[in-house]
Amino acid sequence: MSFLSRIRQPVARRGFTVASAALLLLTTLFTGTASAHGSVTNPPARAYSCFDRWGDQWQAPEMETEDPMCWQAWQANPDAMWNWNGLYRENVGGNHQGAIASGSLCSGGNTQGGRYAALDTPGPWQGPRLSNNFSLTLTDPSTHGADYLQIYVTKQGFNPETQRLGWGNLDLVTETGPSASNITVNVSAPGRTGHHIVYTVWQASHLDQSYYFCSDVYFG
Numbered sequence: 284m285s286f287l288s289r290i291r292q293p294v295a296r297r298g299f300t301v302a303s304a305a306l307l308l309l310t311t312l313f314t315g316t317a318s319a320h321g322s323v324t325n326p327p328a329r330a331y332s333c334f335d336r337w338g339d340q341w342q343a344p345e346m347e348t349e350d351p352m353c354w355q356a357w358q359a360n361p362d363a364m365w366n367w368n369g370l371y372r373e374n375v376g377g378n379h380q381g382a383i384a385s386g387s388l389c390s391g392g393n394t395q396g397g398r399y400a401a402l403d404t405p406g407p408w409q410g411p412r413l414s415n416n417f418s419l420t421l422t423d424p425s426t427h428g429a430d431y432l433q434i435y436v437t438k439q440g441f442n443p444e445t446q447r448l449g450w451g452n453l454d455l456v457t458e459t460g461p462s463a464s465n466i467t468v469n470v471s472a473p474g475r476t477g478h479h480i481v482y483t484v485w486q487a488s489h490l491d492q493s494y495y496f497c498s499d500v501y502f503g
Contacts, residue, residue, distance in 0.1 A: 379484055385451065389403045405445050423466065430488050436479055437475075
C-alpha cells in the first residue's frame with residue numbers, strides 16, 4: 284500500500300512510537316511537506332520511494348541492510364524525504380540542460396541548497412519491474428498543472444549502480460503538451476533490459492517552476 288493510500292485511512296502506523304509521530308508532525312510543519320508540490324509516484328521517484336517505504340519507520344536499523352540507498356539518503360539529509368514533493372528549481376526558462384549539470388540530475392542540480400544531493404549517488408536503488416511499455420503517473424496535489432512533461436530513459440549500457448546520471452546518458456522518449464493535475468502518460472522504451480533510470484522533467488504551469496525526478500526501474 285502506498286503512502287498516498289495510507290494517508291486516506293485512519294492512522295495506525297506500524298511500529299510508530301508517540302515520539303516518532305510527534306517528530307514527523309513537527310518536521311512536516313517546519314519543512315512544509317504538507318504545502319509543497321508533487322512528484323512522480325509511479326514508477327516512484329527516489330525521494331518519494333524512500334519516504335513511501337520508510338517514512339513511518341525511518342529509524343528502523345534494518346533499513347541499512349534491506350535498502351542501503353534509501354538508508355544513505357536518510358543519513359545524508361532526512362529532510363529530502365520529508366520534502367519528497369519539493370524537488371524543483373525556479374526561473375530555468377526551459378534551459379534544463381544549461382541549469383542542471385551532468386552528474387547532478389537526480390538532485391535537480393543540487394537545488395534547495397543541496398538538500399537532495401544524496402539522490403545522485405549511484406547504487407542499487409530499488410524500483411519496480413516493468414515491461415518496455417509502461418505508464419508514468421505524476422501526482423500533483425497542489426494542482427499546479429503542466430506546461431509539459433519531458434520523459435527520458437537511460438540508454439542501454441548505462442549502469443545506474445556505478446555511474447552518475449548525465450544528459451548524454453538519456454534518450455528523450457516522450458514529451459507531452461499542457462495538462463491538468465495528476466497526469467498519466469504512456470511511455471515506450473524499447474530495447475532496454477536491466478536497471479534503468481526514467482528521468483522526468485515537469486514544467487509546472489502556475490510559475491516558471493521546473494521539477495526533476497529520477498525513477499529507478501528494472502526492465503525485463
